Amino acid sequence: AQKITQTQPGMFVQEKEAVTLDCTYDTSDPSYGLFWYKQPSSGEMIFLIYQGSYDQQNATEGRYSLNFQKARKSANLVISASQLGDSAMYFCAMREGHTGANSKLTFGKGITLSVRP
Amino acid sequence: DAGVTQSPTHLIKTRGQQVTLRCSPKSGHDTVSWYQQALGQGPQFIFQYYEEEERQRGNFPDRFSGHQFPNYSSELNVNALLLGDSALYLCASSSFGGTDRYSNQPQHFGDGTRLSIL
Numbered sequence: 001a002q003k004i005t006q007t008q009p010g011m012f013v014q015e016k017e018a019v020t021l022d023c024t025y026d027t028s029d030p031s032y033g034l035f036w037y038k039q040p041s042s043g044e045m046i047f048l049i050y051q052g053s054y055d056q057q058n059a060t061e062g063r064y065s066l067n068f069q070k071a072r073k074s075a076n077l078v079i080s081a082s083q084l085g086d087s088a089m090y091f092c093a094m095r096e097g098h099t100g101a102n103s104k105l106t107f108g109k110g111i112t113l114s115v116r117p
Numbered sequence: 118d119a120g121v122t123q124s125p126t127h128l129i130k131t132r133g134q135q136v137t138l139r140c141s142p143k144s145g146h147d148t149v150s151w152y153q154q155a156l157g158q159g160p161q162f163i164f165q166y167y168e169e170e171e172r173q174r175g176n177f178p179d180r181f182s183g184h185q186f187p188n189y190s191s192e193l194n195v196n197a198l199l200l201g202d203s204a205l206y207l208c209a210s211s212s213f214g215g216t217d218r219y220s221n222q223p224q225h226f227g228d229g230t231r232l233s234i235l
Contacts, residue, residue, distance in 0.1 A: 004159075035223055043205055045160070045226035052221060091159050104150065104173055105209075105224060107159030 003027065004092050006108035013082045014116050020067070021077040021111050023092030033095040034075040035105065036066070040088045048090075051075055079113075087115045119144050121210050121227035129233045130198050138193040138230045142210030148172075149191040150224060151183060154205040166191050167213050198234050205229045 005024045013019040025034065036048040051059045051066045059066040067076040079086055089112055093105040122141045130136050142149050148167045152160035162175035166185035185191045189210075195202055209224035 033221065037226075043207075043229045043231070045207060045209075047223040047225065050221045050223060093159075104162040104165060104175065105152075105160075106162070107152075109157075109159050 003106045004094055004108035006092055006111050008111045010112040010114065012114050012116060013079075015084060016081055018078060018080045019082055019113065021079070021090050021092075021113065022074070023076060023108060024072075024074045025092070025094050026073060027094065027096055029096045031096075034066070034068070035093045035095065036064070036075075036077045037091045037093060037107075038086075038088045039091060039110070045091070049077065082115045084115050084117060087113060089113075121146075121208055121225050123206075123208050123227035123230050125230060126228070127231045127233075129235060131235050132198055132200060134198050135194065135196045136198060136232060138195075138206050138208075138232070139190065140193070140208030140210075140227060141190045142208075143225045146210035146212050146225070147189050148211045148213050149185060149189065150209045150211070151191070151193045152207040152209065153177070154207055154229070156204070160207055163193070195232075200234050203232060203234045205231050 003026050032053045034051045038046045038048055049059050049061045049064045049066050051068045058068050063080045065078045089110045091107050091110045093107045095103045095105055121143050124139045150165040151163040153163055154160040163177050164174040165172050169185045180196045182194045207229045208227045211224045
């Protein structure tokens with residue numbers, strides 16, 4: 001079974017509008033972390049936001065926020081006030097295990113976001 | 118503050134050859150992880166090195182091997198290259214989190230090496 005599911009094949013959003021990118025996950029470990037990365041066409045993976053399984057509040061980082069619904073096992077990324085530079089692939093990833101930052105990341109297949117002027 | 122650097126940027130090899138990819142971690146990081154990203158897919162974990170030892174390994178054959186040096190830099194070696202090894206190879210670095218189960222430290226990625234097998 002897939003551990004990280006990203007089913008939206010491609011998303012389009014008008015500049016300055018908000019967009020939600022979906023991510024569902026599957027794990028039996030009570031301690032886990034969820035990450036979102038952005039990958040422009042250049043290939044670099046840019047860290048955006050983190051949500052820990054024990055965090056009481058949804059994570060926010062500037063224009064990025066995470067809609068974390070633990071019971072539904074979903075961790076959707078919300079980008080507010082989209083900019084042309086937000087056009088990229090977006091990956092949801094999960095860290096399981098007991099070694100904090102150094103457990104491997106399991107990635108979803110990604111979502112392509114295109115921002116229209 | 119130097120980020121994660123990888124070399125070379127691009128590489129073209131033929132089937133059966135061997136290749137070595139290199140990675141220098143972000144300043145202050147001591148752990149290196151390698152990922153393979155096929156076209157249109159998410160990255161897949163290959164292995165992770167800390168204190169010059171392989172600590173974790175993903176579902177990759179023994180043709181994939183690695184090394185970490187005392188300065189924390191790392192190499193990924195792939196032997197007997199197959200067409201299916203064509204991919205973007207990403208290196209990620211982090212600081213060893215020990216027993217901190219709730220660490221929010223992300224792994225920092227390099228720009229990758231794009232490997233093409235002819």
